[in-house]
Amino acid sequence: GAGVSQSPSNKVTEKGKDVELRCDPISGHTALYWYRQSLGQGLEFLIYFQGNSAPDKSGLPSDRFSAERTGGSVSTLTIQRTQQEDSAVYLCASSFTGVNEKLFFGSGTQLSVL
């Protein structure tokens, strides 16, 4: 596609349920990032994929969070047993190589945990 695509744009779930957030990066981009933006807060780094290398998972806040990237393209961020504090906008970004390049962001998924 022309830009980074994220789905769903909004997700409302009940506490304790699992959710999956999807990111479709720009075609040809080898680097993919997930960030979390809580209300009125900055961008919190979650995970970074670069090509076929092992992902940098250092930002994942707990073992309830996981992400995968299939075929070097689409990525799914999974949050298990959601908690109210997981409510935030989850942003995906991609770049051509990921090495100090500018990032192209999607519109984000607004997650609300009730």
Place this chain on the structure above:
Amino acid sequence: AQKVTQAQTEISVVEKEDVTLDCVYETRDTTYYLFWYKQPPSGELVFLIRRNSFDEQNEISGRYSWNFQKSTSSFNFTITASQVVDSAVYFCALSGRNTGGFKTIFGAGTRLFVKA
């Protein structure tokens, strides 16, 4: 460790005023890149500028200018003659090798209100 600090949480100015957004960074890398992004009310972050650690030349693009000073680890952003359309959250970011890989970290952002 890498860190980006944007001490100004919110700034409010009147249209046509000049405004400077501060950014201070910390890194042990000798090669790194600094960025500014804009997040308008619509929500999608947009890239504004990238500078590398070897290029301290200031840059001007229209009403925007950036002042990079390695001596003070700062990369400040100035908007001249601000306009209502400049109202947004502005993020400073840092990218560099960090424990085995490159990743970009962001400051907390500065929310700019430009009033007509």
